Amino acid sequence: MGLIGRFFRQFQRPEDSFLGHAAGRLMAATTGGRNEWTLSLLKIRPCDRILEIGYGPGVGILLASRMVPEGTVVGIDPSEAMRKQAERRNRRAVREGKVRLFTGNIEDWPGFDHSFTRIFSVNSAPFWTDRIRVFQKLHGWLEPGGLIALTFQPVGKDAPDPEATCEQLTDEMKQAGFVRIRRETKPFRSAPAVCLVAEREQSR
Template sequence: MWTEKVGKQLGRPTRSVAGWLVSKLFTVRNQVLEENAVQLCGIQPGDTVLELGHGPGLGLQSAAKLLTEPTGRLIGVDYSDYMHQMAKERMKELLVGGKVTLHHCDVAAMPLGGNTVDKVFHCNCYYFWPDLRKGATEIHRVMKPGGLMVTTLRLSHVATLAAKRVMPGENWRPEAYMAALKDSGFTDVRMEDKQHKHLTFQAIFATALK
């Protein structure tokens, strides 16, 4: 029972003691993965960039610093209202200025136009999607031809959580997500080991083919 509750909070934190603890965990454990996902995207100053499952907004902060041209835009989506509100507070100045837009929504149903996004990144996110194919198809829809998607994870930690049944099913497996990306029209889908100081993590890359 407790593993199911933990899994639900990891996937969709609520405004509660458990949700608060998860937000602190995201802040401490995800920062390196978030920052590296941003760097691996190769964001250009005038890009339109999308973060999926933005959590408390650490990745949004990193990406926003790179969008230095007036045309640069940053979009975030998260289906946890608690995380949405936390990110709104963190990014409030850029939200007022129109540089950043945040949506409280499901990745599989984003209120974005097709072929509008240059780069997409996310961190510790896809394993909580109920339907990987729907999520991947929606990401492909909003991306411009040739756009790059990057996600980062620590596979050893994810596998440990899955073994404890914190994450139900098999969606956590990188090969399941990579298959969904390929089926949805992405090309050059691959996973690479990366190193940040003493930390080893994995990055999945995919290019939108249209």
């Protein structure tokens, strides 16, 4: 694989290398709008406990932590390089215990010591290897009445069809127990982004 191919591979799982950190810096410079839009769909409250899956360079973590002055933000990402960048970007919040960042695969992650009121992910869900199993985990980690938002933005001629991806993700979320699933779309310069917002049903 050539240098260009190795570089573009970093956007799926950045390595702890020069190319991985360069990809992270590029993501940090270009993903703010998608993260901000995704968070705006979650009706975040000051005391929410938020989980981000695939936090990358930590831009979404930073935005989320500013929205919950009385809450907390937790993130999990498979890349050690991204954890380092995200910790630098959120240094103060990490030091104060407001933000906790973990490195690992969501498919293998055993769980957390508390539930969450909001969960979000940007350009991560299409790469999960066993999505139904992951959605079942997320459904279990989300409080009844909690909201989840999953954003993806297919870019390039070889990108998967957004309509088919949206239908597949919606079906998998339904199988995991999520309800009131709706689709939101927002145009961006590179390509439109799609966000699926869903809820864990309130306990009766």
